[in-house]
Amino acid sequence: MDQTAPLKTVKFHSGEAIPLEMHKVRVVQKLNLVPIEDRKAAMFDAGFNTFLLKNKDVFLDMLTDSGTNAMSDNQVAAMSVADDSYAGSASYYKLEKAVQDVFNQKYYLPVHQGRAAEHIISKVFVKPGMVVPMNYHFTTTKAHIEICGGTIEEIYTDEALKIKSDFPFKGNMDIDKLHKVIEKWGVDKVAYIRFEAGTNLIGGQPFSMQNLREVSAIAKSHGIKLLMDTSLINENLYFIKIREAGYQNVPIKDILHEMLSYTDFSYFSGRKVSCTRGGGICTNDHAIYMQMRDLVPLFEGFLTYGGMSVREIEAMAVGLYETLDFDVISHSPTFIKYLVDSLDSRGIPVITPAGGLGCHLDAGAFISHVPQGQYPAGALAAAVYIASGVRGMERGTISSVRDEAGNDVLADVELLRLAFPRRVFTLSQIKYLEDRIQWLYDNRKLIGGLEWTEEPPVLRFFVGKLKPIGDWVDKLVAKFRADFGDSL
Numbered sequence: 001m002d003q004t005a006p007l008k009t010v011k012f013h014s015g016e017a018i019p020l021e022m023h024k025v026r027v028v029q030k031l032n033l034v035p036i037e038d039r040k041a042a043m044f045d046a047g048f049n050t051f052l053l054k055n056k057d058v059f060l061d062m063l064t065d066s067g068t069n070a071m072s073d074n075q076v077a078a079m080s081v082a083d084d085s086y087a088g089s090a091s092y093y094k095l096e097k098a099v100q101d102v103f104n105q106k107y108y109l110p111v112h113q114g115r116a117a118e119h120i121i122s123k124v125f126v127k128p129g130m131v132v133p134m135n136y137h138f139t140t141t142k143a144h145i146e147i148c149g150g151t152i153e154e155i156y157t158d159e160a161l162k163i164k165s166d167f168p169f170k171g172n173m174d175i176d177k178l179h180k181v182i183e184k185w186g187v188d189k190v191a192y193i194r195f196e197a198g199t200n201l202i203g204g205q206p207f208s209m210q211n212l213r214e215v216s217a218i219a220k221s222h223g224i225k226l227l228m229d230t231s232l233i234n235e236n237l238y239f240i241k242i243r244e245a246g247y248q249n250v251p252i253k254d255i256l257h258e259m260l261s262y263t264d265f266s267y268f269s270g271r272k273v274s275c276t277r278g279g280g281i282c283t284n285d286h287a288i289y290m291q292m293r294d295l296v297p298l299f300e301g302f303l304t305y306g307g308m309s310v311r312e313i314e315a316m317a318v319g320l321y322e323t324l325d326f327d328v329i330s331h332s333p334t335f336i337k338y339l340v341d342s343l344d345s346r347g348i349p350v351i352t353p354a355g356g357l358g359c360h361l362d363a364g365a366f367i368s369h370v371p372q373g374q375y376p377a378g379a380l381a382a383a384v385y386i387a388s389g390v391r392g393m394e395r396g397t398i399s400s401v402r403d404e405a406g407n408d409v410l411a412d413v414e415l416l417r418l419a420f421p422r423r424v425f426t427l428s429q430i431k432y433l434e435d436r437i438q439w440l441y442d443n444r445k446l447i448g449g450l451e452w453t454e455e456p457p458v459l460r461f462f463v464g465k466l467k468p469i470g471d472w473v474d475k476l477v478a479k480f481r482a483d484f485g486d487s488l
């Protein structure tokens with residue numbers, strides 16, 4: 001790994017720009033691609049909710065990248081030398097050293113996953129009536145702040161929610177809005193400012209170092225703490241290196257250290273950043289560390305494991321060092337860009353520019369004939385699964401809630417997210433998906449809407465069940481058979 005070299009790229013003689021896997025696959029897991037009739041039956045069994053599909057019926061699982069990333073050979077090897085002990089495990093000290101080297105943070109509190117860090121941070125810093133300004137929320141983050149009596153204020157820029165954009169840093173905070181929010185609430189009511197790297201819910205979009213620097217200066221001038229959620233830091237680092245002027249020749253480690261130098265504390269989900277499971281809270285501030293330290297044994301486990309197994313701790317230590325490898329952090333964004341640019345060039349509606357988490361189809365435009373009240377994003381998720389065996393996640397009105405009068409609160413955008421677990425899928429698999437999405441787009445008029453059969457009152461998208469309105473699924477399957485013959 002040469003961290004000081006300028007960006008390395010491989011050019012194809014043909015001129016075609018395709019991403020290249022910078023690893024070889026040495027342990028594999030068998031996949032099933034069941035016939036379309038079986039996929040149709042599986043979708044009816046799952047109540048048209050991709051969360052309820054069984055993995056044996058799924059070809060490419062693009063529901064999420066959380067806990068589904070591929071580990072490296074060195075991570076797997078490290079797991080076999082783990083030191084099992086409740087307190088003082090040698091494995092823990094390797095991880096603590098990795099946090100110090102990779103993040104340049106002196107103090108580390110281990111937790112069993114990202115939301116456990118959010119639980120502890122919110123419990124300590126968020127009091128009833130307080131606000132947490134942030135670039136964008138994540139579901140568990142918001143819930144933990146609200147359960148402590150706090151409120152969130154999202155201060156994203158106008159570009160952030162645009163479907164079509166070429167703005168390179170959609171994850172930035174709007175500086176004017178930040179000033180206004182601090183003025184409106186008063187400094188004493190601001191628990192801390194939260195900056196999320198690679199903003200999950202707006203498509204893995206990064207913030208720039210310049211924006212972070214400005215936000216940090218404002219926070220410091222008011223004596224407000226700045227917290228960073230580094231769960232999706234890999235891809236944010238990648239985008240700063242390739243998109244932000246002045247960073248092309250800066251080693252990844254230095255970019256990361258500069259980012260964290262602007263913060264007071266940070267936390268991460270190891271299910272994402274280190275391709276393992278677990279997480280942690282990091283800081284260089286002893287007082288901040290001491291405020292949270294005693295909650296770890298109460299909620300997570302002793303300070304040298306925090307709810308993680310020693311095997312995961314070993315793998316996490318290695319995974320954190322691998323975050324500094326440009327080949328590792330560039331894999332997902334380059335594959336996502338390949339799919340997004342290819343679909344975009346064919347006129348298929350996707351969020352642009354490509355982010356670092358997945359490809360987001362704009363279901364509202366893809367099947368504009370399906371009214372929003374009939375859940376276009378959910379219908380498209382079902383149609384993509386039936387046509388390809390690929391499972392994505394509805395991010396639209398089904399993921400929203402009802403108001404007090406019982407009416408649906410329509411989502412700002414109806415998206416189907418196809419997440420890219422890191423280093424898991426090959427280019428031919430992505431090309432297969434691209435082909436099936438094209439076929440679906442050509443036949444989009446066949447896709448219809450959905451209606452509820454079982455609707456839970458809270459978090460309905462996880463376990464709720466729906467059914468198709470009319471017989472559109474039968475028509476879609478019949479057209480597939482007419483076009484593809486006996487193909488899977």
Ligand SMILES: Cc1ncc(COP(=O)(O)O)c(C=O)c1O
Binds near residue numbers: 066115138140232279
């Ligand atoms: C940005 C971000 N923060 C926090 C979390 C919560 O982490 P975990 O799922 O490990 O609890 C996630 C999970 O997806 C995330 O994407």
